Amino acid sequence: MTPLRPYRGVAAPQRMAERRRRFLEAGLELLGATSDELTVRAICRQSGIATRHFYEAFADKDEFVAAVFDSVIDEIARTTQAAVAAVPFEQQNTAGITNLVQTIGDDTRVGRLLFDARLSNPVLVRRRAELGGVFAALAGRHLQTALHRDDNPRIRAVAHFVVGGVSQTLSGWLAGAIDLTRDELIEQLAAVLDEFGNERLY
Known part of the structure; x- marks a missing residue:
């Protein structure tokens, strides 16, 4: 197998990583600003990269859409974890929801x-459902810590309720159905989340 040589002083792995980054940015632009009806031609035109390089990076469009979604989630998870870790436990709900609302508000x-239900790409629908389960598990662990209790069906029920409720609220806010400023939304959601630490619910 012939080794890949540097091109214009840039090693092959760096070129491939840069192309992948540009592809993912193009995917976010196309999925998040226009339509979920994607073509490889549109992706390559948006990224400014030749079609042959698309298939070097992704097996098909489904793998590409999943990679776009995962890259966004990875970044949100990274920044949210950092925000939560930087404050005392009793402030973590506010820190986490602040980071999420600011992220989707800024971009x-x-x-x-x-969160846009009108975006019906089947890969995104599946990824969102999978993510909901992951977030519910994380919310459940947070509740266990807050309540000093082991996992149980009531905690799991509330954790799923929290995740679904936050998702629906953010979807409504983005669609203009909830007339709150960004700060008001953060305050409202944080207050509601804090209530789920009340022992009487369990």
Whole structure:
């Protein structure tokens, strides 16, 4: 197998990583700002990269859409974990929801990709459902810590309720159905989330 040589002083792995980054950015732009009807030609035109390189990076469009979604989630997870870790436990709900609301408020493409029900690409629908389960598990662990209790069906029920409720609220806010400023939304959601630490619910 012939080794890949540097081109214009840039090693092959760096070129491939840069192309992948540009492809993912193009995918976020197309999915988050226009339509979920994608073509490889449109992706390559948006990224400014030749079609042959698309198939070097992704097996097909489904793998590409999943990679776009995952890259957005990875970044949100990274920044949210950092925000939560930086504050005392009793402030973590506010820190986490603040980071999420600010992220989707600053980049409407991200909000649409994650929460817009009109975006019906089947890969995104499946990824969102899978993500809901992951977030419910994380919310459950947070509740266990807050309540000093082991996992149980009531905690799991509330955790799923929290995730579904937050998702629906953010979707409504992004669609203009909830007339709150960003700060008001953060305050409202944080207050509601704090109530789920009340022992009487369990």
